Amino acid sequence: MAKVRKPKVAVWKFASCDGCQLSLLDCEDELLAVAGAIDIAYFLEASRAVVEGPYDISLVEGSITTPHDAERIQEVRRVSKFLITIGACATAGGIQALRNFKDVKEFISIVYAKPAYISTLEKSTPIAEHVKVDFELRGCPINKYQLIEVISAFLNGRKPNVPSYSVCMECKRRGTVCVMTAYGTPCLGPVTQAGCGAICPAYHRGCYGCFGPKETPNTASLSAWWRKLGVTEQDLVRAFRGFNAYAEPFRKESEVHEQKQ
Amino acid sequence: MIGEQFLVERRDLQKLLDALQKKGYETVGPTIREGAIVYGPIASVEDLPIGWTDEQDGGRYRLKRREDSAVFGYVVGPHSWKRFLHPPVLSLWKARRNGKGFEVVPNNAEPPQYAFIGVRSCELHAIFIQDRVFTNGKFTDPHYQARRQKIFIVAVNCVQAGGTCFCVSMKTGPRATVGFDLALTEILEGQRHYFVAEVGTEKGAEILRSVPTKPAQPSDIQIAEDRVARAARQMGRHLDTTNIRELLYRNLEHPRWDEVATRCLNCANCTMVCPTCFCTTVEDVTDLTGTEAERVRKWDSCFTLDFSYVHGGSVRASARARYRQWLTHKLASWIDQFGTSGCVGCGRCITWCPVGIDITEEVRAIRQSEAAQLSERGG
Structure with a gap:
């Protein structure tokens, strides 16, 4: 069999904490298989060696928060055959999108001694607002098994098994008892996309919504039930303003409760 | 012996589990986990939710202590027996690349031989319904069938109904009438704590021979019937099924x-x-190198x-x-x-x-x- 050229993969960082790209290095058991299957051509977190583009797959972490990054993502798109965004920052704007609800100039004047040195955008936005994205992998951080699944799917020319249904499906399959029904613990699971493996409810905690809104989320109905459980309007705003605050269904729901405060 | 009823003292309930385990059954039944009564492995009677009950309403479930030490003094929880007969995640087969072709390795793993302890009448009916879905002759699911044909069922007649129960409306309970190997009705009366055990099959009769019993008198049977009739009057919900x-x-x-x-x-x-x-x-999954694939079935x-x-x-x-x-x-x-x-x-x-x-x-x-x-x- 002729030697097949290994796909060249690049990992790019924008405004983010690096946690998602570290998931790739966290694939301890699978790392050799990953390294055998792909040629990691650009991954500064792992190696200073850089192979020139173009790249077959670009994994993009982080959101766009500066004019410089807004230009850089265009360059990344140009050198990438497939562009896959990874994590809540890249897919929804991340926790730093909390600035989107306020006046960023005020933050700058409070935080920085010399605000004139700061060049930033009004809003933290997901990559898909700037360039065409071929696949979005959710999570804060992403699930490493889902990352391997997405890479495997792209390498084998098939659809990734990354469902957009609720966290509840994962809880029920693993046999976890519903924390909201059995203890009255507020949980975002019914409106949040599966993928984490339903970790928090397995530890008797409500879901924090790290994987962002599920398909067709009914946030209004869940909020009404949370109110019955004794959650205040203010806490509802906080619950929806997590890592995926700027994802539209969560953003709109938080704004509804902000007005009711 | 089928259809006959016996008295089993509470202290001898363990002997029923022992007899099943000795026969090679994996005994599973209600047990407390994560604040609810779920179905899991039952090594001894002590694993059952003794002295507990559940309060249920729309979107609400709470465990509560009972004033007595009933062994089956609750209704159904978030799990059902389909978890064992129709597992939530099941590997169907794997395939491995083999030169220019590939070979398929089916999942022929021998499923466990379960004894279900504490199956309620509504749940027996649920199993019959899934039987029609999975083993209706023309299209039989081999995985379901392999599990189903091995099970031993110890049914429990409900002597109290839950807040969201409506088996009476659906004509599926509360008394287990068919499809069990043994059916127990739990009676607590003053200091007496015993079960009226009805034999449903020859298999059930054989197991019960390893447990100390006395023939049930008509008065015992009447007490058990009365308790179940009381549960029938307590249904938390009602559904009119007319047309x-x-x-x-x-x-x-x-x-x-x-x-x-x-x-x-x-x-x-x-x-x-x-x-x-x-x-x-x-879901069809491939590995990174494209040499192995797997088909997984999920709920x-x-x-x-x-x-x-x-x-x-x-x-x-x-x-x-x-x-x-x-x-x-x-x-x-x-x-x-x-x-x-x-x-x-x-x-x-x-x-x-x-x-x-x-x-x-x-x-x-x-x-x-x-x-x-x-x-x-x-x-």
Whole structure:
């Protein structure tokens, strides 16, 4: 069999904490298989060696928060055959999108001694607002098994098994008892996309919504039930303003409760 | 011996488990985990929720201490026996690249031989319903069948009903009448604590021979019957099933579907906890090198978009369409498809709906609006 050229993969960082790209290095058991299957051509977190583009797959972490990054993502798109965004920052704007609800100039004047040195955008936005994205992998951080699944799917020319249904499906399959029904613990699971493996409810905690809104989320109905459980309007705003605050269904729901405060 | 009834003292219940385990059965039954009564391995009677009960309502479940030490003094929890007969995740086969072709390795793993302890009458009916789905002759699911034909069933007759129970409406309980190997009715009277055990099969009779028993007197049987009759009067919910198929087929465009869609989270919890919902999806997974592939079957739900995805999009894009599909299948088109209702009145979908949507309430709303319209027209 002729030697097949290994796909060249690049990992790019924008405004983010690096946690998602570290998931790739966290694939301890699978790392050799990953390294055998792909040629990691650009991954500064792992190696200073850089192979020139173009790249077959670009994994993009982080959101766009500066004019410089807004230009850089265009360059990344140009050198990438497939562009896959990874994590809540890249897919929804991340926790730093909390600035989107306020006046960023005020933050700058409070935080920085010399605000004139700061060049930033009004809003933290997901990559898909700037360039065409071929696949979005959710999570804060992403699930490493889902990352391997997405890479495997792209390498084998098939659809990734990354469902957009609720966290509840994962809880029920693993046999976890519903924390909201059995203890009255507020949980975002019914409106949040599966993928984490339903970790928090397995530890008797409500879901924090790290994987962002599920398909067709009914946030209004869940909020009404949370109110019955004794959650205040203010806490509802906080619950929806997590890592995926700027994802539209969560953003709109938080704004509804902000007005009711 | 089939149909005969015996008395088993509470202190001898362990001997029943011992006899089953000695026969090679893996005993599973109700046990407390994560604040609820779930189904899991039962090594000894002490693993059962002795002295506990449950309080259930729409979207609410709480464990409570009982004042007595009843062994089966509760109803059903979030798990059902389908977890064991129709596992939530099952590898169907693996394939390995082999030169230019590939070889398929089916999953022929021998399933465990389970003894189910504490199966309620509604759950027995749920198993019969899944039997019709999975082992109806023409299309038999080998995985279900392999598990199903090995099980030993110790049924328990309910002597109290739960807040979301409506087996009486669905004619599925509370007394277990068929399909069990042994059926127990628990009696606590003053200092006496015993079970009336009914033999359902030869297999059941054989196991019971290893347990100290006395023949039950007509008065004992009467006490047991009275307790079960009391449970029948305590149903927390009621569903009028009169011409229910026609009622629902007539009302496919009823405004109530829009109303329930404002509350429905389409999260799929109702279908996951339902003991008869059987839908699955298959996921084909390949490894990074493309040399191995696996087909995995997972519980799926008609509440997901992918479930009805065909070329061009999902057929049931709205929550209204998905809720209507689930309810009308469960209570109406199931009858056309399998000859029985798909609902056994266990109440799980009501209790475990995160926002307490109540199937009995939804049907009532449709029925009452029709009645109101008729009386308006008549008057």
